[in-house]
Amino acid sequence: MNQDYIKPDAWSIIEEGFDATRVESSESLFSIGNGAMGQRANFEEKYTGDTFQGSYIAGVFYPDKTKVGWWKNGYPEYFAKVLNAPNWIGINVAINEETLDLNTCKEVKDFVRELNMKEGYHQRSFVAVMPNDLEVKVTATRFLSIVDDELGAINYEVEVLNADAVVKFMPYLDGGITNRDANWEERFWQTLEVRAENDQAFVVSKTLKTEYHVGTYMQSEVTLNGEKLQVEGEVEKAEDQVSIAYAVKVGKGEKIALQKYAGYVTDMNHNQDSLIAAAKNVLQKATTSGFAQLLQEQKEAWAKIWEMADITIDGDVKAQQGIRFNIFQLNQTYLGKDERLNIGPKGFTGEKYGGSTYWDTEAYCIPFYMATKDQQVARNLLTYRYNHLEKAKENAQKLGFTNGAALYPMVTMNGEESHNEWEITFEEIHRNGAMVFAIYNYVRFTGDYSYVPEMGLEVMIAIARFWQQRANFSKNWNKYVILGVTGPNEYENNVNNNWYTNYLAKWCIEYCIENIEKIKVEYAEDYSRIMTKTSLEAEEITKWKEVAENMYFPYSEKFGVYLQQDGFLDKAIEPVSTLSKKQRPINQNWSWDRILRSCYIKQADVLQGFYLFEDHFSEENLEKHFDFYEPITVHESSLSPCVHSIQAAKLGRMEQAYTFYLRTSRLDLDDYNQEVKEGCHITSMAGTWMSIVEGFGGMRVVDGKLSFTPQLPEQWNGFSFKVNFRNQILKINIGKNETTFSVDGNDPMTVLLNGEAIEVQNTLKS
Amino acid sequence: MNQDYIKPDAWSIIEEGFDATRVESSESLFSIGNGAMGQRANFEEKYTGDTFQGSYIAGVFYPDKTKVGWWKNGYPEYFAKVLNAPNWIGINVAINEETLDLNTCKEVKDFVRELNMKEGYHQRSFVAVMPNDLEVKVTATRFLSIVDDELGAINYEVEVLNADAVVKFMPYLDGGITNRDANWEERFWQTLEVRAENDQAFVVSKTLKTEYHVGTYMQSEVTLNGEKLQVEGEVEKAEDQVSIAYAVKVGKGEKIALQKYAGYVTDMNHNQDSLIAAAKNVLQKATTSGFAQLLQEQKEAWAKIWEMADITIDGDVKAQQGIRFNIFQLNQTYLGKDERLNIGPKGFTGEKYGGSTYWDTEAYCIPFYMATKDQQVARNLLTYRYNHLEKAKENAQKLGFTNGAALYPMVTMNGEESHNEWEITFEEIHRNGAMVFAIYNYVRFTGDYSYVPEMGLEVMIAIARFWQQRANFSKNWNKYVILGVTGPNEYENNVNNNWYTNYLAKWCIEYCIENIEKIKVEYAEDYSRIMTKTSLEAEEITKWKEVAENMYFPYSEKFGVYLQQDGFLDKAIEPVSTLSKKQRPINQNWSWDRILRSCYIKQADVLQGFYLFEDHFSEENLEKHFDFYEPITVHESSLSPCVHSIQAAKLGRMEQAYTFYLRTSRLDLDDYNQEVKEGCHITSMAGTWMSIVEGFGGMRVVDGKLSFTPQLPEQWNGFSFKVNFRNQILKINIGKNETTFSVDGNDPMTVLLNGEAIEVQNTLKS
Structure with missing residues (x-):
């Protein structure tokens, strides 16, 4: 934790x-991206x-040879990972032949770094006393353009304060890049061509494999001085590098600057043979516009994103900064233009x-992007x-499943499983349920059913088969059980009858059957x-039903709660509050077996x-379960606090909801887990958005309408957000005393406010 | 399986x-060793x-940097592994300047290889048509001397059948050796000196780290021709090698031979600085004796081992060959002279x-060596x-245990844990029980209690503490449970209340308390x-008792059997016989999760x-459990068939006992598991010995006496073995019609035969 930095x-x-x-x-926190690169x-x-x-390019990955202790049957051979790509930001600077390097300067003064989220750029300034x-x-x-997502631009300005001097800029490209997390210290890139022409330079590389x-x-x-x-x-x-040096003698106090336009073009979007031509094309447009003009366009483009995605919070600047940081990073990561990409x-x-892609996308990110x-x-x-889907079927087949059953991978770039811990790869199968839930959620929110007959039902059938x-029939319970998950x-790890997994399994089957029946009638x-295509017969559906109808759920009569898994009550159950601070987080302080056998x-x-x-x-049932489970939850996943925040809000426990909100946002x-240097927790940021919109805003879809039960944390004066619901933009403004709605366009929209229907017009009235 | 090779x-x-x-x-099967090297x-x-x-040297290991997929707290940093050591067997051979290489010869005829177990040498002969x-x-x-265990000797004889020729022998030493299973392809050895003097050569190396x-x-x-x-x-x-070439022009049909005396001397037994002197000393003795004399001494030394350890089987040569191979390999691996060594x-x-050392030693090998x-x-x-013991305490401490509790490692060379799969390293804790059982077994068999007050009790106390x-108290059962094992x-993996583990835990505590009480009285x-030394107080023992007396054991009323673990009856239980051949062994054909959730x-x-x-x-209870569990056991561990063979014999199921015996021996x-090229299953060979002595021989210790209930497999005419019981050598001869005993020396020995006491003299009478 580093709260005041x-x-x-x-x-x-x-x-x-x-x-x-x-x-x-700070390299993590101040990251920039435009969906296509970052x-x-x-x-x-x-x-x-x-x-x-x-520096990373969306969709460009390498299948790194996997690293395991002891090989288990079914493990994938490769771990597909995003690649650290050639460096184009580099500008070496020498002044009177001395290299500028903040690590060797006598003094660094007035260092300020700003990530301007409103306008989408990164700026850093300092005064350095050189050796x-x-x-x-x-x-x-510096910024990565969201107008032309192959382009980045840098304006690097130097002023020598105490002498005339020769300033030499050496902008360069470097293709000799490695991944810090390469399993075998292999190199992932091969440089094919290094070229320089006038003030332009190019490095063409390919990923190995x-x-x-x-x-x-x-x-x-x-x-x-601007001229x-x-x-x-x-x-x-x-071999892998090219630089073009520019040396200028400048007077004391004069401002010498280098504008560097740079970026990537890839064969995902161009012909392999015309990459340099494509790059020249981008450069032509960029240099015609110039840095100032490009930055202006960037600001305007970000303004459009914010116009729709912003959440304002009145009276709590840290909360405001937190939610905007989350929304900003999500938009930097994924803008939704390309169905080949996803959210790592x-x-x-x-x-x-x-x-790579995890179930985070389906469970946490889709609601944000949808709205x-x-x-x-x-x-x-x-x-x-x-x-x-075909890869998911192959994945299931590897594990012994047949007949077109699909198991979506835990981690993937191209549909193949990359993960290799048996207890996760083979057993954390609830992810399959998230795939179906996302379809359900999409239909519920957007009202667009067409995805289901066109694509979704095939996914559902393959998952129902899985x-x-x-599941297997337990003679012991006379029910179907799901073992080893x-x-x-x-x-x-490797528990029997995880309640959540069993519940999802039953629901997936039932939802699939419901959709088969609907499509049979409505989309013959x-x-x-x-x-x-699926060779699905009535007999098979009967088998599914048999499993769904007779699914076993672990339950405690004594506590009146569903049990997380079989045997849960054998554990010594002590609230987290009894643990000393020294032991937290337990994932850094306890051995794995101790964590596993703890509650x-x-x-x-x-x-x-x-x-x-x-x-x-x-709600009574929710309260009972919340009170049973939350006190023994350590929230050591970034995906945990948001769900608890929403549920605490629903239970009217606003103080607790607010604490969870701060933790997630x-x-x-504030680097709660002392690990931000490894990168930011992007997917859980969508959970932060949910904890405001669904938690404090109480937004739900009820019978095809948006419903709200707003509550205001007492630290706030008010908050507002917008939602794109079925192609209408609704703005919600929640104040201390009232909630007001407004809708864009000419058509009104009916929403529910605390259960009461309201017709919202294109004005601000409640 | 390769039954007729x-x-x-x-x-x-x-x-x-x-x-x-x-x-x-064949490189595995024909391996040779002398306890100190192999x-x-x-x-x-x-x-x-x-x-x-x-080529391996007992006790010389390297802590290879461990390789895991995802690091778990508590994993050891290093995997200590036995080292592939410098090569001293190499003799390159060139005839008329053409190198002899069986892989490039035009033809290889009359190739015969023999591992002479009786006399302890390896011989290979062939006729090769060279390019x-x-x-x-x-x-x-070739043999490794068990008389001087630093010495090996080779007699390499060449006869050119169809011409006069120049035969050139190039005996060499090579220190540039790597391990095939090195995790990171690191080199483990550093060569310090390469020296040649007259016909002698030396490579002095050290292991890194x-x-x-x-x-x-x-x-x-x-x-x-022998002269x-x-x-x-x-x-x-x-840099790492030295060779001394000898070229001789020989006539057609003449026998030219090279005798090479070679081996290792290490600083486990000599001063670091006098290794070459020590080697010269060995060579002096060896060359004085000469190859024929050394081989004669080898034969005599092996005769002594066989005199005591042999088991004869009459009428079944494959069974005879099997048991001798097992006894031979065990003796090649460990001769028991050095308490720093163990049985990998x-x-x-x-x-x-x-x-490295596993619990195999305590559970399987000790009975063989003891007898x-x-x-x-x-x-x-x-x-x-x-x-x-101190390392075992440190190991437990790493996992969060306190107060001198010890967890012996799953795999070790020097007492530190080397293994790194959480489900084994942290959870396969029954190994701790094997340590205590071995002490109990030793005392029961040898009658030597002195080990307990001198050393054993400290081990027991540390394990009881563990x-x-x-264990933790389950309010659910009102009993103590052991979770996550x-x-x-x-x-x-990671099951709750594995019956075997719980049973051992209870027994370990009770046996420890029993010994504390005995030592308190008898060894004040x-x-x-x-x-x-242990700061053990009565209060703590009370806590132990509380756990032992209230240990929970999973049991099925319906089947009248103890259950392997909680939830076992939720599995679909189908006998192994219903699996198709294609699916066996399941560890090669099923994904890990499928194996785990199967029965x-x-x-x-x-x-x-x-x-x-x-x-x-x-016995009735044994039969019930045997009939419940054996049909669902795939015996994919080399340690499985022997136990089942003993139990089948006890239940009078001799046909089944014999089948299990053949499989283990x-x-x-016969390469049942198609993996012998990786090496032989040495520790399970002691199980083979047990299946004859304890299974067919029915040997037990009853009230300080040996007891036998012999049964003869119908394929055999008879079998015999010897046992060193409390410093008396007993020979048992089991025939179709009678069992006869004989004892060495002048003192008689009372044994039980089918429950009846017999006084055995130094003659052969029943």
Whole structure:
């Protein structure tokens, strides 16, 4: 926890003062991205202190040879991971032939770094006293364009404060990049071509094995006091690198600046052979516009995103900063334009978790994207999984399932499983349920049923097949049981009858059957296509029903609660509050077996089920389960506090809901888990959004209408957000005394406020 | 399975014909060792086909940096593994400057390989047609001396059948050796010195990190038709290698031979600085004796071992060959002279399992060594664990245990845990019970109680402390439970209340308390020393008792059997016989999760408990459990069939007992699991011995006397074995019609035969 490091500000993340020990953490927090690429906030100039270099291209991955202790049958051979890509931000700077390096300067003064979330850029300025006693003021501004997502731009301005001097900029491209988390220290990239032409340079590389071709490019211009200078560039080429140096003699106090336009073009979007041409095309447009104009367009584009996605919080700047940081990072990671892409748990802010897709997308991210973007975005996320259906079937087949049963991977880039811990890879199968829930959620929210006959039903059938085969009949209970699973609570492994998993399995089958019946009647053509394709017969459905209807659920009569799993009550049950601080987080202080046999829960498990299927349980029942499970939950997953925040709000426990909210929204800003240097927790940021909208706002979909039961944390004066509901934009403003609604456009919208129907017009009235 | 490859023979393992695809398997089967060192049966001459080079020195290990997928708290940093040591067997051979290499010869005829178990040597002969059309007959004889366990000797004889030719022998030493199973392809050895003097050569190396210093040495002599020749050697030295070449022009049909004396001296037994001097000393003695004399001494020494350890089987040569192979390999692996050494699961025949010590020693090997060697040998094995007690306490401390509780490692070389799969390392804790059972077994068999006050009780106390802390009180059962364990049946992981583990835990505590009370009365001085050292108070013992007396045991009223673990009856229970052949062994054909949730048992689990504590259960009860569990046991551990063989014999099911016996005794010879090329299953070979002595012989210790209930498999005419019981040698001869006993020395011995006391004299009468 590092609560006071980041300055509170409604629209910006601000760091003041240079602290070498914080460089890696700040590189994560100040990351920038545009959905197609992203990068950690590394310095442009040379830096010899501790730094974690990272620049990533969405969708470009490498199947790293997997690393395990003891091989288990069924493990995948490869762990597909997002690649640290060629570096294009680099600008070495020498002044009177001395290299600028904050790690070797005599003094670094007035260091300020700002991530301007409103306008979508990163800026860093400082005054450095160099070893040669030159005092240099630097202001570096950088952004990744969301207007042209192949383009990045840097304005790097230097002012020598105490002498005339020769300033030499050496902007470069470097293709000799490795991943910090490479399993075998292999190199992932091969450089194919290094080229320099006038002020432009190009490095064409390909990834080994996957053969993604990437063109990294740059073009630079030099200005003196804002006026463009003609300076002859000096090219230097190496095997993986190219630089073009510009040296200018400048007077004391003059402002010399380099504008660098750079980025990636890939063969995901261009012909392999025309990458350099494509890059030239981007550069042509960029240099015609110039840095100022590009930045202006960036600001306007971000304004449009904020117009829809912003949540305002009145009277609590830290809460405001937290939610905007979350919304900003989500939009930097995924903008929803491309159904080949998805949302990695760390986005473009680090390498951990391989940058791959987890069930986080379906369980946490879809609601955010569904409500703050065009509904096509959520549909793209669903289509991503539909496109992976065949791979999911292969995955299940590897584990012994037959007849087109599918098991979606725990971690994936291309549909193949990458994860390799048996207790997760093979057993954390509840993820399959999240795939179906996301479809249900999409239909419920958008009202767009067309996805189901077109794609969704095939996914549901394959998953229903999986559950039916995965359950077995227990003569002991005279019920179907699901043995050997790991629930969302990964602090128990290989358990029998995890309530959440069993509940999802039953629901998946029932929901699938319900949709088969509907499509049979309403989409006869799709029905016959799907039945032919899947060879599904009535007999098989009968078997599914048998399993769903006779599913076993562990339950305690004594406590009146569903049990997380069989045998749960054999544990010594002591609330988390009895643990000493020294023992927390237990995942850093206890051996794994001790964690497993303890009663402590990593993240919502039974309560996760109550969250997804809220309508199936009474509020009284929720309260009983919340009171049973929350006190033994350690929330050591970033995905835990948001669910608890929503449920605490529902139970009217606003103080607790607010505490959970702060924990989720400022998890990275305040570095609760002392690990932000590895990257930010991107997917859980969508949970933060839910805890405001669904928690404090109480937003639900009821009979095809939006319903709200707003509550205001007492620390706040009010808050507001917008929701795109079935192609209408609704704005909700919750104040101390009233809640007001407004709708864009000419059509009114009926919403429920605390159960009462209200017709909302395009004005602000309640 | 490869049932007819090895020729049946009572005293030898014989392979006929050269099959390149079998080279690696035969390298395992024909391994030789002398307790201090051992090696796979690699060819002396160059071989470019598939081969698995291996030469190992007992006790010399390397802490290889561990390899895991995802790190769990509590994992050890290092996996200590036995090292592939410098090669001293190598003799490159060139004839008329063409290198002899069976992989490139035009033809290989009359290839015969024999492992002469009676006399303790390995011999290989063949006629090869070389690419240059020379026809060469080779006979290579090799052994590792059990008289001087630093010495090996080779006689390599060549006869050119179809021409006069120049035969050049190039005996060499090679220190540039790697382990095939190195986790990170690191090199483990550093060569310190390479020296050649006259016909002697030396390579002094040290292991990295552990800094064992090893001198590898050789000296060669050349004979022509049996007469010593003076040939000038030509020395060649490289960074890690040294060779001395001897070239002789020989006539067609003449026999030219090289005698190579070589081996290791280490700083486990000598000063670091005097390794070469020590080697010269060995060579001096060896060359004075000469090859024939050394081989004669070897034969005599093996005769002595066989005199005591042999089991004869009349009328079943395959069974005879099997048991002798097992006894031979056990003696090659461990001779019991050195309490620093132990018995690795693969002995000196391969690298798998790191050559380290497992609970196999206590559960399977001790009975064999106890009965066929001086009782000091078994005591050395116990002392080995006593010497590791402090490390076992540190190991438990790492996992959160306190107050001197000990958890012995799953795998170790020096007392530190090496294993790193959480479900085994942290959870397969029944191994702790095996440590105590071995003490109990030792006292029961040898009558030597002195070990307990001197060392054993401290081990017991530390283990009792572990069990008391590891159990927790379940309000649900009103009993103590042990959660999150893996039993001997590793086809279930992280289960609750594994019956075997719970039973051992209770017994360990009770046996410890019983011994504390005995020592308090009978060994007052030891008692006060131990109580002071362990700070054990009456209160703590009360806590232990509370746990032991209230231990929970899963039991099925319906089936009248103890259940392997909680929830076992939720599984779909189908006998192994319903599985198709294609699915077996399931550990090669099923994904891990499928194995885990199946009912199939890898090895005796509940039945292992019935085996250890036979007296605690009625025969009727054994039968019920055997009939419940055996049909669902796949015996995919080499440690499984022997226990079942003993129990089947006890239940009078001799046909089944015999089938299990063959499976255990010829596991490697017939390559049941298609994996012998990785090495032989050494520790389970002691189980084979048990299945004859305890199974067919029915040997038990009853009230301090040996008791027998012999039964003869119908395939046999008779069998005999010897037992060293309390320093008297008893010979048992079981025939079709009678069992006869004889005892060495002048004192008679009372034994029980089918419950009746018999006084046995030093003659053969029943």
